[in-house]
Amino acid sequence: MDTKTIKSESAAITAIIAGHNNNSTDLMDILIDVQERFRFISEEAVGIIAKAISSSISEVEQTLSFYHFLSRTPTGKYTVYLNNSAVAEMMGRDEIAQTFEEEAECEFGTVSEDGNIGLFHTSCIGMNDQEPSAIINQRVFTSLSRKGVIELVHAMKNGVEIDDLPGTGVRSNIIRPGPILTMEAQPAEILKKTVSRKPEDVIAEVRAANLRGRGGAGFLTAMKWQLCRAVKAERRYIFCNADEGEPGTFKDRVILTERPELLFAGMVIAGYAIGAAEGILYLRYEYKYMAEHLEDVLRQMREDGLLGKSAVAKQDFDFDIRIQFGGGSYVCGEESALLESAEGKRGEPRDRPPFPVEKGYLQQPTVVNNVETLCAVAKIMLKGSNWYRALGTVESTGTKLLSISGDCERPGVYEVEWGFNVNDILRMVGAEDVQAVQVSGPSGTCIASSEFNRRLAYEDLSTGGSMIVIGNQRDLLKDIVLNFTDFFISESCGSCVPCRAMTIQYKKKLEKILRGNGVAADIDQMLSWEKVMLVNRCGLGQTAANPILSTIRNFRELYNSRLRKHTDFVSEFDLSAAVRESCKITNRIPGPGGG
């Protein structure tokens, strides 16, 4: 590269950083902008960024190396990220991957020789109802076919602009809308109603509705707000967690597409209730394609006086919302990891206490709520807690949005009242000959038909909203459980040892069993390791062995049928193969037995 090019690149990077006021907490935005502009982040760029934000090279590298959409090496003019979720594989991902490789003339994990096309795998991108799908330069391409991929690569080779590439577009697939997904009021009406009441009364209304967090953990929303409000602080924050990374979940994507006003209204309500000055939508990078649309909605709300100084014409209520993008990391869906990421750091969960409601974003009291929770809040303020409590069951009030995919006729988003049982749902989605249902994604549980009479409710079968239907034609252990285990291995933040390393032991055991070399003791060992997984700091790490553990519990016969009988132990270790390389280097001949 000549000096002139280097100079202009440095200037461009410096301008990007200046656009973020050289602020170290904006590191994620800076890195994303540089990545998008240059298709990678060079060593020079890292140096320039570190200097400009008064940080160190290693700190910038730490953040940069954590997120899989940020790269230190060139990723191609067109960067293809093909989803490798289990459902993508069920829908024929292998053929699509192969076609990409043949047409682009490079393998996954590499960039074509001319630097034009880079092919990469990525974890679930929230398109399970329209797989196989891929992200190319922040645009999403769904329901890919072999023919479609050939056209796509041809267009990329001819330098077609990203927006003109064939086949882009995401469908919302709302099959069954309910109260959340049917818009009955403009945000202005909801918010005027809200600010006419005292913040304490708003919290009381949400408490009366018995609303629980929809991200999966089910913590009482009003209690979270109350705890945050009670902490004395200069500044409070409300975060919306839109990092839905649990494979099989895509309901937040649909809400963000179809009902962003409702969500933003929910954020304003929460901000008003806890006394926050800023709302931050933490949006996963996979959904970057929505950025313009969401910014338009926010702009309109500002114009309408619903955001900004004296928001909703309420004196002393200054509140605005901004969008913070992630960089590709499942763990950032955990609230404390999300906050770390928003501060420009690696998305590693924090140790607790203190909880985010005491010390959250920038050490200030912070509430993190799920997209769906905040939408429910907006509806509760509009129609009242009595209306809301009448929906669902006594302990699980309201409705739940389900993202349903896999072996069924009508994959998509369904809004149902809590209390529906699994059989009802399977009928609704047109699923027959069902072997298993993965409830709440890989971190949840895999249930067999004997449990299909269970009800979706916090008190019975709790769910964050992902349901993957697995037909009888699938090899559950090989097609699903192994894929989920790989997912946890690749998405571990690496902070806690069992999540980082024990998951690999689990995978190796499973593969041993799949090769027909497992014995009963291998199953017992995997069960005995369960307690070790609890050492992990966050809920995601603690559930990282669930794909295997829940199928051992519910599908034991699938394991048993592959075990070797009448033998105590089988080792696949081969000593002579294991010492071959070191013998060669040292010119030695292995002794008897290889040693």
Add this chain to the structure above:
Amino acid sequence: MNKPLIATTSLAGCFGCHMSIMDLDDRILQLIELIEFNKSPINDIKTLSKECDIGIIEGGCANSDNIRLLKEFRKNCRVLIAVGECAIMGGLPAMRNNSASISECLQEAYIDCVSVQANDEGLIPNDEELPMLLDQVYPCHEIVKIDYFIPGCAPRADLIWDVLTALISGKKMELSYECFKFD
């Protein structure tokens, strides 16, 4: 009745787990009332001289001698326990598994590393007495059947104490969350 016999060894470990056994402090005196040590770095007995009741393994398998010793323990111990992260999942030594081949490891250790001195000929040790490095560092459960796992890096002395006394007395032990939750 004879006291149960215990043998312990460290394979590809750092002896931290054995330090944890030493960390039993004065309970070591109680322990030797209950059991008798056979081969162990604790008493410096070098070889397994009898069939033992309990074998304690620290560390994973990084070389051919680790494999030999682990198999010898399995053959001679009724109950075999993998203690600590390295024995259970390979631990720090296993960091080489996905990052470097054997030749790269040896090249770095004996030739390229900045701290290497006086090896102008670029020799890599190859004496017959030295064990052969394995292509990977293996957790013990891939080589022999392991009966119990005690997690931790290193497991706390209390946990080791609880496991040993439960095994000797035949009582069920409760693994509370706190006993191996560190942060």
